[in-house]
Amino acid sequence: MAIVFACAASHAPGMTAWTEAAPKDQSEKFLGSYRKLGEMLAASKPDTLVAITVEHWANFFLDHMPAFCIGRADHYDGPVEEWLRIPKARVPGDPKLSAELLDACLDGGFDPTFSDELLFDHATMLPLHFLNPKMAVPVVPIIINTLTPPMPAPKRCFSFGQFVGRKLEGSEKRVALIATGGLSHWPGEAKHGKINIPFDRKFLDTLISGDRDKLTRYSHNEIHVEAGSGGHEIRTWITLAGALTEWKAELLAYEPVVPWATGCALVAFHRP
Numbered sequence: 001m002a003i004v005f006a007c008a009a010s011h012a013p014g015m016t017a018w019t020e021a022a023p024k025d026q027s028e029k030f031l032g033s034y035r036k037l038g039e040m041l042a043a044s045k046p047d048t049l050v051a052i053t054v055e056h057w058a059n060f061f062l063d064h065m066p067a068f069c070i071g072r073a074d075h076y077d078g079p080v081e082e083w084l085r086i087p088k089a090r091v092p093g094d095p096k097l098s099a100e101l102l103d104a105c106l107d108g109g110f111d112p113t114f115s116d117e118l119l120f121d122h123a124t125m126l127p128l129h130f131l132n133p134k135m136a137v138p139v140v141p142i143i144i145n146t147l148t149p150p151m152p153a154p155k156r157c158f159s160f161g162q163f164v165g166r167k168l169e170g171s172e173k174r175v176a177l178i179a180t181g182g183l184s185h186w187p188g189e190a191k192h193g194k195i196n197i198p199f200d201r202k203f204l205d206t207l208i209s210g211d212r213d214k215l216t217r218y219s220h221n222e223i224h225v226e227a228g229s230g231g232h233e234i235r236t237w238i239t240l241a242g243a244l245t246e247w248k249a250e251l252l253a254y255e256p257v258v259p260w261a262t263g264c265a266l267v268a269f270h271r272p
Contacts, residue, residue, distance in 0.1 A: 014260030072098035078120025161242025179240035181233025
């Protein structure tokens, strides 16, 4: 079939772990929009969900840090965090689609690694909690290194997204495509709790305006200085934009939630 649903969403762990720490109106507005995205995904009736995501030392360390990794397992367990207040679950995988993506990449100029044993932390489990709450839709995770340099450049992420998008559009399955991460945050640093609202709004404006070329011009240093170490996760959003070059982005919510220490956003994409 083709890609039938697409969105980008933040995954700040405070959304579930300390929901009540945020102002009630702010949290209810944002999480209500998150659940609406879940309803939109369910209405699209996908066969598989491809998650362009990240991880936080749950699977990889400095002895092996791939730029891109495609999970090809029968299932994935998560979350690894006991405190996330999300029930432990076994998420079904789609090893057939994973293998097809991997083969296409290796034949098409990209060299991602693969894994049959990935664990999911909050980066993946939190969006799944809202978008795939019964964990009924099989998931293919595509993990991007946003933890430690050298990271794939935004331009490379966009190109990778273009390739993945073309492959998924030709799939025999109905595919939901999500990206998760960001926006600005400085986890565990001296600046922890800072949110760069102007950076977030500029990035969202660029995404929504459809200026894909401008998205590819973000530099590693610009992201690091302006959006923090956690801001490197916008690479997943840029990858998604590459996969959906003709789609229109719509901002559903942006909330700079100080107790969650993150500029939180939700964006839906619509086929023209």
